[in-house]
Amino acid sequence: MRLLLVEDDPDLADGLAAALARAGFSVDRVADGKSAADALDSQPYDLMLLDLGLPLMDGFEVLRSARARKLTVPVLILTARDALEDRVRGLDLGADDYLTKPFELAELEARARALIRRSAGHAAPELRVGELTIDIRARAARHRGEPVNLSPRDFAVLEILAAKPGQVVAKDRLVNSISTWDKDFSENSAEVYVHRLRKKLGPLGIEIVTMRGFGYLIRVAPQ
């Protein structure tokens, strides 16, 4: 996976390039906006990591001109500014995601992979929570290779929760995404379906935690 890193701070660029190379990316580095634009023209990249404050041509301008030239390379903005309008402007100009400095390396890697996967068109064919694997296309779940017996409704709930393992899914989001095809699924019955799924997953070491006021969260049960 070829990645263009546009960052003018040499320390950060060194660190990022080394870490990303170690993570299996092949990294091209440029330190100003003009070189970034040239690099984008010279060959296709799977992802561009773009700093906003750049010499010669700022990040917004690099992004704008790339999109104007119909370049569809996924762009992850690395910004030191936390002003909302900067983020909104970046996303409006066609960035796919942003990270505010200083960020966690693990988070950068995860988001970079997600962006590359999404642009390659194979968005999350398989979800994973601990030893539970969820095959979206086959609409089936397996635990250590053994099929888990789930109703279509159980599977729908699991699919939505497992898309964000360890993170909370708002109850109304859950209800909204399922009730479009399942009219019986309502705010009141959600608790019942979640409870049923929880009973099935519990013995497998997977728990669904109710976060009062927020929603539900799926995770590997702590030992």
Add this chain to the structure above:
Amino acid sequence: MSRAPSLRRRLLARLAIPLLALIAADAGLSYVFALRFANSAYDHWLLDSARSLGAQVKAEGGQATLRLPKEALEVFEWDERDRIVYKVSSEAGELIIGQRSLAVPEPPRELQHPAFFEGEFERETIRGVVIRAKPSGIHEPVVIAVAETLHKRNSLAAEILAIVLVPQVLLLLAAALLIWSGITAGLRSLVHVSLDLARKDHRDLSPVPMRDVPQEVQPIIARTNELFGRLAEAMHAQRKFIADAAHQLRTPLSALKLQIESLERERLPEEIRSRIVSLKHAGGRAIHLAQQLLTLARAESEFDPQRSFADVDLVGVARDVGEQWIPKALEAGVELVLDAPDSPVNLRGDPTLLSELVSNLIDNALRHGRDTRTITLRISGTPRPSLAVEDAGPGIPPQAKDRVFDRFYRVDARSGEGTGLGLAIVKEIVSAHGGTVSIETRPQFAGTRVHAVFPGTAPSLQSLREQ
């Protein structure tokens, strides 16, 4: 404020005091003139009386005598209001007729020439005339004096005075009334200006509108607006500096963090690994401190609501920020609970700062709530938008309660945890939104509860008048 000089009172005093003095002087002069008119009218009558009395003096055996019938004397002496006295005497001073006790000055040498005088008769002030007359058949002239008390004259003078003075006093009162109402009307526009100023958000530095402002007041408002302008410029400069500083500081910190994290993944001897853990901890604290300082500076420089304030749903902010904190809370064995109404709770605010506010409160509760099992985010829309973050931890010692909002104050300074800026940021952000923040702890509250209340609406006219 009551000690400050009143424009109305000062103007009235400036005008009323000279006007009163003028009227007093005018009254004095008028009285003198009125008295002169009264005197000249009545003096004439006195002189006539003296002359006609003189005409009645006859020679009788070489002696001057005056015989008048009783009726004639009564007519002569009769007057509605004043007492009339007379005295006819020889030049030598022998009384011929009349009041002996009437003191009379020396008359002029020339016959029939009057001399008017003032004096006292039986304890009353009198004015009289004295002449020398020489009736036919008499060698020696006689001295005739007629005098009367001053009641008629005084009341005539008083009447004249009143006719002159009353309209003047009425004029003065009318002028005072007109001045008072004129100034009040003029000042009304100042009240509007002060309402405009009071309605401004405390960080709103936009100019005050100049509408309906009297010319005399315009310079004050123009200077105030200029000051606002200069302040806004300075604030803009500060804001830009902070944004630049954020960028400059964050980039090397990112590099530092990244290098440490890469290093952590290397296969390394145990003693170096433990140093990297310390390095990571120290780096983490430096990053956290830098972030907190930047947030604090940003909250302080938040002065231009038109620019960055928008309608923000507090429930939405708490939900988003809470969701981000849930993994960390679960890791610490803490359940994060959101207790909020189903409908949005809107307020005018900066979404980034409000997120920082919620984030800092959760962070604070996680750090200091220690053995709490739950942290509750409680949002309410009534009576005003409010946010409370509650934990069931050990609480804060009473002596620390007043200081927790101070910058760099830490309840447990030895722990090496936290920057001591969390609650200072909370306070700064709440006050940037015109709200108030308070803290409750044991024994009143079973744990610690930080409560922020935001203003619902702009200050009312009523509350401004009450000031």
